[in-house]
Amino acid sequence: MLKPKHQRMVLLAAALTALLAAVLIAAWALRHQASYFYVPSEIKAHPPEADRSVRLGGMVRRGSVHNEADGVTVDFIVSDGRADVPVRFAGIRPALFVEGSGVVAEGHMVQGRFEADNLLAKHDEKYVPREMAGMTAEQARQTVAQTK
Amino acid sequence: MHAYANPARFLRIARWLMPALLAGGIVFAGGALAWGLFYAPAERLQGETVRIIYLHVPSAWLGMLGWGGIAAASFAEIVWRHPLAGVAARAIAVPGAVFTAICLATGSLWGRPAWGTWWVWDGRLTSMLVLLLLYAGYIALAAAAAASGANRRVAAVFGLVGAVNIPIIHYSVIWWNTLHQPPSLSLSGSSMAPGFMWPLLGSTLGFTLLFGAVVLMRMRMLLAGAQADSRLRRKALSAGEAA
Secondary structure (H helix, E strand, O other), X not given: OOOHXXXXXXXXXXXXXXXXXXHHHHHHHOOOOOOOOEOHHHHHHOOOOOOOOEEEEXXXXXXXXXEOOOOOEEEEEEEOOOOEEEEEEEOOOOOOXXXXXXXXXXXXXXXXXXXXXEEEEEOOOOEOEXXXXXXXXXXXXXXXXXXX | OHHHOOHHHHHHHHHHHHHHHHHHHHHHHHHHHHHXXXXXXXXXXXXXXXXXXXXXXXXXXXXXXXXXXXXXXXXXXHHHOOOOHHHHHHHHHHHHHHHHHHHHHHHHHHHHHHHOOOOOOOHHHHHHHHHHHHHHHHHHHHHHHHHHOOOOHHHHHHHHHHOOHHXXXXXXXXXXXXXXXXXXXXXXXXXXXXXXXXXXXXXXXXXXXXXXXXXXXXXXXXXXXXXXXXXXXXXXXXXXXXX
């Protein structure tokens, strides 16, 4: 016969394990609904209805940013490495909107092109000092090793 | 475990541990903040705004660590009926909520220049807001139990159930597409240049020590309050008998 405190421990541990498992399963089931944006390959595989506003996220393909003559409109390509979606946006761009960096565009698909009403910059988890900008990863590593 | 159940013994330890944590926290947090704000480098894309990280990340860490502490104390309270566990959980709740609020506020201030928005309802930001609401619920439940002498078990169960939000906060940026980036620091390494990482680790350590000091102060305060209450009750009782 278990002591009462051991009984409580076993019951509580079992209840918490079941609860955690339930939450993990729910999170897994929600992985599409809970996402903040679609990536280009998802947009290509399941194109949203023309009047439905969605968010598209991915990397701004290097060399794809093209400023229109009106000074506010910009065309660029958002890529997730598997698919590309051309995007057009007219308005003020966030400071971190640069080629090769992440972006989240809100808008809708019009004849194969994503017309964005709003643009958010998404930066990655890498933090690089200004002095090391433009260096390759190897150069940066060497600089760090030398200055230690 | 029950060696520290005796409040007198706990208070003896807290009396020297609290000032030690406070002094260490002031030195580390102050030093790391000065380093981060004035000497650490500016970031390649973000420029000077990156410096808010030295407040944002320690706050996020303490908001989550705080609930971890509430859950552990609640477990000890239910399983071992540890007399100090409930006091510890109540002591943690307020600073935990404050640091969670600081995390949300600094994140919002940082989001405007970096992302172009004060707030989005992505997985990370939403789960962190849920944590703040959980803290508010816990504080209300624990205070109600303390004021009315009601069963503290409800607050303890709430502390344990709310803990499922902690892995959700951590994994939100990994499971789901979010505007918030994945973690830069993990046990396996850092994708952050050392110039940012060391002041960040320093301020995280410093604020954690300060958090510990505040929790010990609040535990002493709650114990002193309980002692004063029981003394008043005893006096009222003996006065009633004498009359």
